[in-house]
Amino acid sequence: MLHPQDDRYVLTSPTAMPQAGGFLWNRHMMIQVTCRGYATAQFMQPEPAKYSHAPNLEAKSFMQPEQAYYAHHPGRFFYVKDEETGELFSAPYEPVRGGVERFEFSVGHQDLRWTVEKFGVRIELTLTLPLEDVAELWTFNVTNLSDRPRKISVYPYFTIGYMSWMNQSAEYRHDLGGIVASSVTPYQKLEDYFKNRLFKDRTVLLCETAPDAWEVNQAAFEGEGGLHAPSAVDGERLACGDARYETPVGVVQYRVKLAPGANEQRRLLFGPAFDDAKIAQLRARHLSESGFVLAARDQEAYQREGAGVLSIATPDQELDNFVNRWLARQVYYHGDVNRLSTDPQTRNYLQDNMGMAYVKPASSRAAFLHALTQQEASGAMPDGILLFEGAQLKYINQIPHTDHCVWLPVCLRAYLDETGDDAILDEPVTSHDGSVKSAFERITLAMDWLLHKRDARGLSYIEQGDWCDPMNMVGYKGRGVSGWLTVAAGYALALWAEVCERRGDAALAARMRAGVEDLNRAANTHLWDGNWYARGITDDDVKFGVAQDVEGRIYLNPQSWSFLSGAANSEQRSRMLAQIDAQLATPYGVQMFAPPYSKMREDVGRVTQKHPGSAENGAVYNHAAVFYIYSLYAIGESGRAFDALRKMIPGPDTDDYLRRGQLPVFIPNYYRGAYKEYPRTAGRSSQLFNTGTVAWVYRCVIEGLCGLKGDGNGLAVNPQLPPHWPGMSATRRFRGAVFEVEIKRGPVDQVTVRCNGTMLSAARIDNIEAGRTYRLEVTIP
Numbered sequence: 001m002l003h004p005q006d007d008r009y010v011l012t013s014p015t016a017m018p019q020a021g022g023f024l025w026n027r028h029m030m031i032q033v034t035c036r037g038y039a040t041a042q043f044m045q046p047e048p049a050k051y052s053h054a055p056n057l058e059a060k061s062f063m064q065p066e067q068a069y070y071a072h073h074p075g076r077f078f079y080v081k082d083e084e085t086g087e088l089f090s091a092p093y094e095p096v097r098g099g100v101e102r103f104e105f106s107v108g109h110q111d112l113r114w115t116v117e118k119f120g121v122r123i124e125l126t127l128t129l130p131l132e133d134v135a136e137l138w139t140f141n142v143t144n145l146s147d148r149p150r151k152i153s154v155y156p157y158f159t160i161g162y163m164s165w166m167n168q169s170a171e172y173r174h175d176l177g178g179i180v181a182s183s184v185t186p187y188q189k190l191e192d193y194f195k196n197r198l199f200k201d202r203t204v205l206l207c208e209t210a211p212d213a214w215e216v217n218q219a220a221f222e223g224e225g226g227l228h229a230p231s232a233v234d235g236e237r238l239a240c241g242d243a244r245y246e247t248p249v250g251v252v253q254y255r256v257k258l259a260p261g262a263n264e265q266r267r268l269l270f271g272p273a274f275d276d277a278k279i280a281q282l283r284a285r286h287l288s289e290s291g292f293v294l295a296a297r298d299q300e301a302y303q304r305e306g307a308g309v310l311s312i313a314t315p316d317q318e319l320d321n322f323v324n325r326w327l328a329r330q331v332y333y334h335g336d337v338n339r340l341s342t343d344p345q346t347r348n349y350l351q352d353n354m355g356m357a358y359v360k361p362a363s364s365r366a367a368f369l370h371a372l373t374q375q376e377a378s379g380a381m382p383d384g385i386l387l388f389e390g391a392q393l394k395y396i397n398q399i400p401h402t403d404h405c406v407w408l409p410v411c412l413r414a415y416l417d418e419t420g421d422d423a424i425l426d427e428p429v430t431s432h433d434g435s436v437k438s439a440f441e442r443i444t445l446a447m448d449w450l451l452h453k454r455d456a457r458g459l460s461y462i463e464q465g466d467w468c469d470p471m472n473m474v475g476y477k478g479r480g481v482s483g484w485l486t487v488a489a490g491y492a493l494a495l496w497a498e499v500c501e502r503r504g505d506a507a508l509a510a511r512m513r514a515g516v517e518d519l520n521r522a523a524n525t526h527l528w529d530g531n532w533y534a535r536g537i538t539d540d541d542v543k544f545g546v547a548q549d550v551e552g553r554i555y556l557n558p559q560s561w562s563f564l565s566g567a568a569n570s571e572q573r574s575r576m577l578a579q580i581d582a583q584l585a586t587p588y589g590v591q592m593f594a595p596p597y598s599k600m601r602e603d604v605g606r607v608t609q610k611h612p613g614s615a616e617n618g619a620v621y622n623h624a625a626v627f628y629i630y631s632l633y634a635i636g637e638s639g640r641a642f643d644a645l646r647k648m649i650p651g652p653d654t655d656d657y658l659r660r661g662q663l664p665v666f667i668p669n670y671y672r673g674a675y676k677e678y679p680r681t682a683g684r685s686s687q688l689f690n691t692g693t694v695a696w697v698y699r700c701v702i703e704g705l706c707g708l709k710g711d712g713n714g715l716a717v718n719p720q721l722p723p724h725w726p727g728m729s730a731t732r733r734f735r736g737a738v739f740e741v742e743i744k745r746g747p748v749d750q751v752t753v754r755c756n757g758t759m760l761s762a763a764r765i766d767n768i769e770a771g772r773t774y775r776l777e778v779t780i781p
Contacts, residue, residue: 035067309328473602667697708741
């Protein structure tokens with residue numbers, strides 16, 4: 001059913017995992033396509049926009065978790081008809097369905113491919129994207145598998161949908177070589193006209209080879225048969241109609257005569273455009289064999305830039321496949337295009353670019369400095385980072401959250417450890433108010449803001465949310481506090497104290513450490529509930545996330561970050577770990593909290609209104625789970641850490657793949673939780689690949705599992721293998737050098753390292769020379 005093939009995964013059933021899909025992107029667009037042909041695409045102009053729409057007026061929203069697909073959901077379908085028998089099927093699978101004789105959906109780094117066979121005909125589809133333009137490049141090959149000549153019609157169908165209530169139309173343009181659908185983005189305010197007039201309000205389906213016929217009118221194409229049996233394909237030729245303030249569609253017909261074993265190939269381009277001149281440019285640039293070859297070559301080169309710094313060989317081959325071929329790719333997507341947003345949340349922007357420290361450090365450096373330009377005079381960080389002039393904070397970034405300063409030292413520390421680039425700290429940063437301070441001074445100011453933004457007990461205010469966006473009613477009256485943020489601030493200050501020490505500023509380091517002690521003391525005095533830490537205290541002075549709560553009794557985040565901050569002592573840690581195992585662990589990962597809320601709790605907020613087990617309401621929310629994994633490696637709990645890490649990746653057994661319904665080519669933002677309450681849906685993937693999880697997973701694999709962690713002086717070696725592994729090997733690229741590492745267990749009390757045949761006095765390599773290869777033989781207890 002599911003097979004890894006080099007840098008690809010192949011699914012051989014369209015029905016076993018119907019939501020499974022893959023995603024492609026370039027610097028200006030993204031598309032996610034399911035194995036059955038449904039597609040979600042967006043591009044930047046400069047805000048996110050669509051060129052393939054639903055059949056009704058759509059609200060602007062983010063990509064949706066567990067996206068619901070329906071007959072008229074935007075898709076890319078290819079109807080295939082035997083002109084002599086009238087037999088009809090569609091590829092990839094929708095909308096005709098009805099079963100096929102062979103099915104393969106193959107996900108690669110720079111393309112998606114399908115192979116479908118039925119009625120003695122094979123159709124092969126390939127989708128790739130050019131590097132810079134917003135366009136889908138499609139190739140289809142149709143082959144006669146039978147021993148008789150065949151007359152076949154192929155009808156590529158591309159959803160255009162309901163473009164505009166103001167103005168929409170479509171027609172076939174012989175001069176441009178394809179279907180052109182035109183619209184006007186709706187507006188009412190005068191000033192919006194000037195914003196909108198340069199929008200790409202056309203959607204085009206261009207054909208390298210002129211089709212035999214076409215249809216651009218959705219209703220005319222479907223007729224009485226609907227999408228699964230459209231009336232238009234009953235005839236010999238499509239009607240070559242138009243659409244005049246009618247919902248447009250892009251359908252063309254190719255009539256081919258195929259001898260036994262013969263095949264025909266066609267190339268198509270689908271995407272948005274501004275005007276005729278831009279359409280002609282797209283055609284000239286891409287719509288040819290050489291244009292498609294160049295696009296594939298450019299994409300391959302672009303993907304190589306995000307290859308990352310690690311490859312591993314372990315007893316778990318499926319884990320190796322994911323880490324070596326897919327994990328860095330997802331990290332790269334997040335950091336290189338910032339999730340295709342113009343105002344990413346500050347915490348997301350910083351964590352995504354923490355991941356880029358391992359993939360493309362120069363981008364990481366630039367991002368950290370850019371974020372600091374938007375710091376407020378008080379030291380606070382904004383809720384979102386504006387990426388270009390004229391961008392505005394939107395949606396969740398208009399809601400006040402109090403956690404954003406925490407991520408500065410947490411994420412920058414990864415960059416410093418990976419690169420040794422302490423010079424970034426002395427870079428002058430000019431803020432929007434014109435003040436100039438060094439990066440070091442600005443982050444120190446942010447740490448002071450964290451210390452200031454506390455109540456009389458020393459606990460951190462939450463306002464309308466911390467890391468958990470929908471926890472919006474704990475502190476909206478100005479008194480509620482966050483248990484997680486209290487210990488997270490302690491960890492941030494502890495990290496910054498180490499940076500201060502490295503710079504020789506002992507006095508500032510001591511002040512930061514005093515802040516850590518104060519925060520940890522406050523957490524233990526006011527939040528410790530006997531076996532775990534409370535999640536917070538509401539505006540009305542009610543602790544929540546405590547043993548007496550029927551719902552939301554125990555939250556994961558305060559426990560994880562108390563391990564990192566040092567708030568929890570060894571006895572507390574033992575109690576917490578036992579309770580996490582008992583109350584939060586599931587076969588699909590560790591739940592964010594439990595039990596999930598079943599009704600609104602007005603002193604906690606809208607997180608309690610989400611469906612139990614979905615998203616932040618008690619799901620296996622992978623971002624929270626990876627914080628836990630990172631904290632487990634920090635305290636030496638390697639067995640628990642690996643168990644939780646491995647459960648983030650679908651498989652390797654068939655039952656797990658079917659339960660999650662997702663290919664192991666990305667980590668989703670969550671798997672369904674509510675494992676005890678709703679076991680039928682537990683483990684189901686959200687299919688949403690936008691998540692802050694992946695930067696941390698990469699960090700955990702590199703620095704925790706493999707134990708190959710940089711610091712100010714060099715590379716420290718401290719692998720933390722799961723107890724059942726006898727060893728592993730890894731290739732690690734670090735500061736221009738290559739480390740070939742063999743790890744095995746042996747009769748030692750502590751980690752020992754032999755480098756290029758010489759036993760080292762300590763498990764670390766300093767004075768690293770770029771361009772050199774270091775061969776390490778590592779023995780662990």
